[in-house]
Amino acid sequence: MDESLRAVPDFKRVILHLDMDAFFTSVEQADDPLLQGKPVVIGQSLRGVASAASYEARKYGIRSAMPIVQAKKLCPHAVFLPGRMSRYREISVKIMNIMRALCPLVEQASVDEAYADISGTRRIFGPPENIARRLKAEILAATNLTCSVGIAPNKFLAKIASDWNKPGGLTFIPPADVPAFLRDLPLGRIPGVGKQFQEELRRIGVTTIPHVLAHPRTYWNELMGKRGAFLHDRACGIDDSPVVPGSDPKSCSAENTLDRDTLDRTLLERWLLIQAERIGRELRGLGKKGLTVTLKIKFQDFSSITRSRTLARPTDITTEIFEAARMLLTAEKLPRPVRLIGTGVSNFRFVQAELPLMPDAGRKRSQQLDQAMDRIRDKFGNKSILRAEAAIRESDAVNDLLSQKNRTSNGQ
Structure with a gap:
C-alpha cells in the first residue's frame, strides 16, 4: 500500500468494545451479597497466582497473576475463592447474547470482552453512545453486573477507550479527536507494546507517540521490521483489523493444579471425574460430541505428558469421558509425583449429525442421568447435585489440595 495513503486512517467505521468490570469477582459478589464491598480474590493455592481481584482488593495492591502468598500478605482479610469457570461462562453466554441482539456484528475476544462493528446503526439507535448505554443497561438488568464500553473508529482505540473510565465507564473517541488523544497516550497503553518493547524503544530515545511520529513508517519498518511498522500504524491511529464473529470451539478441557504433589491414583481419578462432569455439561450445552x-x-x-484415545463413537456422556481418561491414567506408570492433571475432549461432531447406532440401554440411561443433572444444576446451581464419587467435602478439599485452580477452555 502507498505510504501516503496509510498516513490517513480510515475513520468510516464505528467500533464498540465491551469489557466487563472485574468480571470473575463481580460474579461472585453478585451471587453472594455477603461478599459485596469486600476484597475478593480468585485463587487459593499457596503455590498459585491470583486469577482476578475485585476493585476492593486492588486498593491493597493485589493484581491478577500475583502470587497468592504475596496477595495474602498485602490483604490478609481478603476473601480467597477457588473460582467457578462454569458459572463465569454461563454468565458470559447471557452477556454475549444481549450484545448480539443489539449489535449487527460481534466478535467475542474472551469470556468477559467483545468487539462490535456498529457502523451504520445511527439511523436505528441514534448516536453511538445510545447503543452503548442500552447495552450497559440491559446487561445490568440481566446479570446485576456493570461493564465499561469504549467507542472509536477501530478496534485498538476502542479497547483503550473501554479501559479509560473503569468501572462502569463509557468513553467515545470521535474521529476528529483521535490525533489529540494519541498525542498524550503513553506507549504502554497501546495493545501489543509491552514492557520489553518499551524498554527497547527507551534505549533509542523513544518514550512518547510524538517520538514515533518523528520518523516515517519506512524508517520503523527498516529498523524493527513488522514490529516497527505496527508501532507506527498505531501511533497514527491505524488499525485495519475487522470485527470477525468467532469460530466454533474445537475442544473443551478442564485441569486442576494440586496444592500437594501426589502419586495417589484414587485422588487423581476423583479429579478426572470432576473434570469429566464439567466437560460433559459444556459439550451438551454446545450441542456437540467429541471423539x-x-x-x-x-x-x-x-515436565508434562499428554495421552489421547479416540473413541468408537462421539460422546458427551460424563461417564464415558471419565472412563476414557481413567484408562489413560491407568496406563501411565507415574515416575514422579503429579502436580497437575487435566482432561480434554476434541474432534467434535454435532449431535444432530451423529449416525444412528444400535440402541444401547446402558448408554441411554447415562444420557438421561446427565440430562436430569443438567436440569437440576441449571435451576439450583452447579453444586446442587454431585455424583457420590465426585462429592468432595469442603474440609477434604482444604486438607487434600487447599485450592482448586480451574481452567475450562475452548481451544481454537
Whole structure:
C-alpha cells in the first residue's frame, strides 16, 4: 500500500468494545451479597497466582497473576475463592447474547470482552453512545453486573477507550479527536507494546507517540521490521483489523493444579471425574460430541505428558469421558509425583449429525442421568447435585489440595 495513503486512517467505521468490570469477582459478589464491598480474590493455592481481584482488593495492591502468598500478605482479610469457570461462562453466554441482539456484528475476544462493528446503526439507535448505554443497561438488568464500553473508529482505540473510565465507564473517541488523544497516550497503553518493547524503544530515545511520529513508517519498518511498522500504524491511529464473529470451539478441557504433589491414583481419578462432569455439561450445552479424549499430566519437576484415545463413537456422556481418561491414567506408570492433571475432549461432531447406532440401554440411561443433572444444576446451581464419587467435602478439599485452580477452555 502507498505510504501516503496509510498516513490517513480510515475513520468510516464505528467500533464498540465491551469489557466487563472485574468480571470473575463481580460474579461472585453478585451471587453472594455477603461478599459485596469486600476484597475478593480468585485463587487459593499457596503455590498459585491470583486469577482476578475485585476493585476492593486492588486498593491493597493485589493484581491478577500475583502470587497468592504475596496477595495474602498485602490483604490478609481478603476473601480467597477457588473460582467457578462454569458459572463465569454461563454468565458470559447471557452477556454475549444481549450484545448480539443489539449489535449487527460481534466478535467475542474472551469470556468477559467483545468487539462490535456498529457502523451504520445511527439511523436505528441514534448516536453511538445510545447503543452503548442500552447495552450497559440491559446487561445490568440481566446479570446485576456493570461493564465499561469504549467507542472509536477501530478496534485498538476502542479497547483503550473501554479501559479509560473503569468501572462502569463509557468513553467515545470521535474521529476528529483521535490525533489529540494519541498525542498524550503513553506507549504502554497501546495493545501489543509491552514492557520489553518499551524498554527497547527507551534505549533509542523513544518514550512518547510524538517520538514515533518523528520518523516515517519506512524508517520503523527498516529498523524493527513488522514490529516497527505496527508501532507506527498505531501511533497514527491505524488499525485495519475487522470485527470477525468467532469460530466454533474445537475442544473443551478442564485441569486442576494440586496444592500437594501426589502419586495417589484414587485422588487423581476423583479429579478426572470432576473434570469429566464439567466437560460433559459444556459439550451438551454446545450441542456437540467429541471423539477424542486427552489426558494431561504435569509432574513435580514441571515436565508434562499428554495421552489421547479416540473413541468408537462421539460422546458427551460424563461417564464415558471419565472412563476414557481413567484408562489413560491407568496406563501411565507415574515416575514422579503429579502436580497437575487435566482432561480434554476434541474432534467434535454435532449431535444432530451423529449416525444412528444400535440402541444401547446402558448408554441411554447415562444420557438421561446427565440430562436430569443438567436440569437440576441449571435451576439450583452447579453444586446442587454431585455424583457420590465426585462429592468432595469442603474440609477434604482444604486438607487434600487447599485450592482448586480451574481452567475450562475452548481451544481454537
